[in-house]
């Protein structure tokens with residue numbers, strides 16, 4: 001049987017994503033066992049899953065190590081991988097925001113110092129506003145930067161808003177809404193078109209149902 005290989009984002013989002021694959025008819029009992037393995041397959045369902053770091057999913061898919069995968073729109077916007085974006089799964093919803101200390105006031109005559117894990121998204125956003133910025137590229141705990149005076153603002157993901165609140169920061173603008181997307185390798189999609197197409201339809205159906213439940 002033709003196998004579809006799927007790069008899943010390790011972590012909280014990945015658990016929800018796998019649950020949706022399972023509900024769509026692509027279960028893999030071995031992935032549900034408590035262990036440290038990273039590759040799982042169910043030949044009967046024609047599916048093989050890999051757990052990878054969320055920010056690496058698009059690399060596996062772009063280079064064809066996985067036929068399909070699930071990546072956040074933030075990663076797709078930041079790295080612009082050469083893949084097909086097949087569906088919005090409606091999972092992992094959050095937004096890319098500009099945030100700063102509550103008392104921060106814009107000074108248009110000064111270069112704005114922006115700390116972020118997403119330099120391309122931040123760069124494009126401020127270019128669209130014709131605003132000169134100095135990007136400070138960090139890898140995590142971005143919220144610390146304005147508190148310590150390393151930056152004026154941050155560009156980061158906000159989900160519940162709790163991290164900002166607990167660090168005395170607040171969102172100042174929303175750049176773009178984010179959610180998990182089903183992506184496909186361009187060549188794999190051509191050769192496994194029927195199977196990937198069917199999988200995509202079933203996943204979309206479930207996303208719409210999930211959406212209806214949340215509305």
Ligand code: PRP
Pocket residue numbers: 139140141142143156157158159160161162163164
């Ligand atoms: C993300 C983001 C914020 C937090 C927002 O971090 O960078 O820190 O989640 O969530 P909230 O609005 O619900 O508080 P993540 O957990 O992905 O880890 P990171 O520190 O590596 O960025």
